[in-house]
Amino acid sequence: MSNKTYFVTGAAGFIGSNLVDHLLARGNKVVGFDNFSTGMTEFLETASANPNFRLFKGDLLAETAALTEAMRGADFVFHLAANADVRFGTQHPRKDLEQNTIVTYNVLEAMRSNGIKRLAFSSTGSIYGEQKTFPTPETAPFPIQTSLYGASKLAGEGLIQAYCEGYGYQGYIFRFVSVLGERYTHGHVFDFYRSLRKDPSRLQVLGDGHQRKSYIYVKDCVEAMLIAIERTNEKVNIFNLGNDEYTEVNGSIGWITGHLGVQPKLEYSGGQRGWIGDNPFIFLDTTRIQSLSWKPRVKIREGVLKSVDWLAANEWVFAKRS
């Protein structure tokens, strides 16, 4: 893995910055690209002190010339930049189209201009829609999308696959469950912690609390991506990344409140689903990635509590996410 140059979009994001640190720690060169719409300079403090790291602030949608220029000389592209919000898609449907689909096209074209042919892409378990098989394998029946986010990631996957066939690219597509851990700034643990910090006496829960979801720890996720890239060599390589278990939202609430020593009144809203298009059960079959001798090291409970502890130690992030 060493002595390569990795180009990372969304480098200042949650997963992106963890990946950057990991790649640099292994002696690689890394070029980061981020528009800092949700990414944070603080996440790149360690990286920025490393001479093997260069950072570009730029817009993947509008600044394609700058993107192409910044990417020059890279060996491999991690395209992690995205609108990662699945919940509010219907409030601004253009956002997913632009930030996830068109931007992926722009990244693929910048690669083409530079003669770079290998990339990894952060897709999502949401892409499976409402399946009947759990854990859900990569070869699940052709899914029906339930969110603009899922649709935009499906489009990104399709584009990458077509570039693999049409232009000889090699693609690694990772379908993540929700990710937890250090620099976690988005999702239910974030929302719950922020709410309990303001008012520990009550907690609003979207849905009935019985939604079942799987979560992966960010360092497990980063490690899995690098293992897949090292150990598989197909034209198109698709991997579910998730944990061996799932939890109910209520279970997660119990861990968080127990850890914080609070006993809020739980106020459920909506029905089975937390929001329109929410999948009440996400649990991915990770047999394929585990066959490469990867295993998740951190269980969901531990990942939730790591997220809480990180948020407690980094409350400055709430001011940035108001």
Add this chain to the structure above:
Amino acid sequence: MSNKTYFVTGAAGFIGSNLVDHLLARGNKVVGFDNFSTGMTEFLETASANPNFRLFKGDLLAETAALTEAMRGADFVFHLAANADVRFGTQHPRKDLEQNTIVTYNVLEAMRSNGIKRLAFSSTGSIYGEQKTFPTPETAPFPIQTSLYGASKLAGEGLIQAYCEGYGYQGYIFRFVSVLGERYTHGHVFDFYRSLRKDPSRLQVLGDGHQRKSYIYVKDCVEAMLIAIERTNEKVNIFNLGNDEYTEVNGSIGWITGHLGVQPKLEYSGGQRGWIGDNPFIFLDTTRIQSLSWKPRVKIREGVLKSVDWLAANEWVFAKRS
């Protein structure tokens, strides 16, 4: 079906104009929209004489205000406009993204502005990529795209599905095999006829001639779409549309040359596939649409020969497709 107003994008195209004629013949009002990039005014001669038909020339990509205005008052949208070429995607990758993915988004948004919530979409059997099961059902394993065309239609499907879930739309997605018949101006029969017309002594064939494909007759296709819309009422309704059989390219060549009374020397080029990303076998399971009491009336051979006869009677189209 009568007394409704149908908005048809790609109204001047092969399938679109056949649909328009059919809808008008059943007493409906039809509003056509076409940029005439490949559509032909000649195909709308009959329709244009009908007071229930209105036609707008406009660009679905750039003229979204005109699109929204033209759509006003429609009950149902048939979104058939597309870049329908699967072969030359890699020569202009932006075209499929724009004409198939972004344009579908524009149509969905124009519907939202108008409060219209029902649409049908022309997708493609190419979306299944290289499957292992033939005939291929709608619930085939999650496919891997092999063409920019397929990827762009996959993205269109995903968008429609997300709008169904997120905004309460009702969507009809039709995955076509190649379509044959009157006004056929694109595909292997067109290419072969044009070539033999110029020089009946030889015929260049892309691939080894053993590619197996299914074809559907355009009037069967139009009828199937209308039956599906009348007889199914799910949120997302997905149907394969194809014939009960398939043929080798060589079989089709035999029918065409026999019909024309020519004996060209066949010159094969490339390997198994006619072009990069060509699927050597397309044959769709149509059990689902047939369960609605629809059956294809025209076999592939007859469809091929109907196309040849129509081309022979309408050689003016070749001047327009040079």
